[in-house]
Amino acid sequence: MEEKYMREAIKMASENVKNGGGPFGAVIVKDGLILGRGVNRVTANNDPTAHAEVMAIRDATANAGTHDLEGAIIYTSCEPCPMCLGAIYWAHISHIFYGNNQLDAARIGFDDSDIYKQLALPIDKRRIPETQMLSKEAIETFDLWQATENKQEY
Amino acid sequence: MEEKYMREAIKMASENVKNGGGPFGAVIVKDGLILGRGVNRVTANNDPTAHAEVMAIRDATANAGTHDLEGAIIYTSCEPCPMCLGAIYWAHISHIFYGNNQLDAARIGFDDSDIYKQLALPIDKRRIPETQMLSKEAIETFDLWQATENKQEY
Numbered sequence: 001m002e003e004k005y006m007r008e009a010i011k012m013a014s015e016n017v018k019n020g021g022g023p024f025g026a027v028i029v030k031d032g033l034i035l036g037r038g039v040n041r042v043t044a045n046n047d048p049t050a051h052a053e054v055m056a057i058r059d060a061t062a063n064a065g066t067h068d069l070e071g072a073i074i075y076t077s078c079e080p081c082p083m084c085l086g087a088i089y090w091a092h093i094s095h096i097f098y099g100n101n102q103l104d105a106a107r108i109g110f111d112d113s114d115i116y117k118q119l120a121l122p123i124d125k126r127r128i129p130e131t132q133m134l135s136k137e138a139i140e141t142f143d144l145w146q147a148t149e150n151k152q153e154y
Numbered sequence: 155m156e157e158k159y160m161r162e163a164i165k166m167a168s169e170n171v172k173n174g175g176g177p178f179g180a181v182i183v184k185d186g187l188i189l190g191r192g193v194n195r196v197t198a199n200n201d202p203t204a205h206a207e208v209m210a211i212r213d214a215t216a217n218a219g220t221h222d223l224e225g226a227i228i229y230t231s232c233e234p235c236p237m238c239l240g241a242i243y244w245a246h247i248s249h250i251f252y253g254n255n256q257l258d259a260a261r262i263g264f265d266d267s268d269i270y271k272q273l274a275l276p277i278d279k280r281r282i283p284e285t286q287m288l289s290k291e292a293i294e295t296f297d298l299w300q301a302t303e304n305k306q307e308y
């Protein structure tokens with residue numbers, strides 16, 4: 001835990017507010033170097049996935065030349081939402097440090113508690129309906145994947 | 155539910171396998187038009203967030219000129235992972251149709267069940283440690299946000 005990295009994430013978050021973005025920033029550190037940075041550009045970029053953590057992961061993996069951030073640490077100015085936490089797990093980040101928490105975020109209008117609740121529900125109980133269809137056709141893609149040699153698994 | 159859109163997502167997924175990508179594809183449809191498309195480019199782009207659904211959302215919102223896909227439908231060749239499901243909730247997509255399910259994906263090496271489990275756990279029980287720090291400094295960004303006029307909320 002190094003305070004300078006969290007201060008950097010907080011500073012980026014505040015600067016982003018002044019630049020028309022949301023109040024969130026994140027930096028990813030590995031081996032004592034900042035590997036990637038991100039700020040919330042959801043409304044600025046018309047991209048609902050442009051949360052600070054996702055942007056920082058995309059930046060860090062592009063810079064590192066690998067999709068795998070094993071051993072890296074993320075310093076984010078606010079506790080990650082479920083989308084970002086999912087991205088952090090896929091990226092194999094090793095530790096999450098956060099400044100503000102979920103409740104702080106909810107108080108200023110960024111409430112992700114319902115999304116956490118929805119994801120924990122069985123698929124047929126969630127607010128957005130999920131319906132399976134054409135499964136016999138879809139499985140053919142997976143059969144193709146299995147039959148493909150030299151594929152890059154992860 | 156229109157089978158032609160799911161067939162398109164499946165076709166894109168199979169073509170993506172032939173192009174060195176993962177076996178996943180998605181299309182987003184609104185008002186009878188395909189608004190966005192995506193395929194899995196995690197290893198191809200060195201981007202762990204480049205799942206088919208995230209890519210399709212980014213494409214659709216860029217094309218629509220808004221981060222809000224209210225009323226849109228996503229057809230994805232496989233049941234969404236937690237990251238993608240979070241993105242779908244943030245994008246306000248109205249219905250999810252999927253081809254393969256989680257178990258099919260796990261059978262070919264894409265197992266997201268642990269990530270679903272981790273997200274449903276209390277924060278102090280999750281596999282990747284999450285530690286709060288510098289909360290008194292971080293809240294200053296939220297205070298700045300609250301004091302900012304003409305900000306774009308979402």
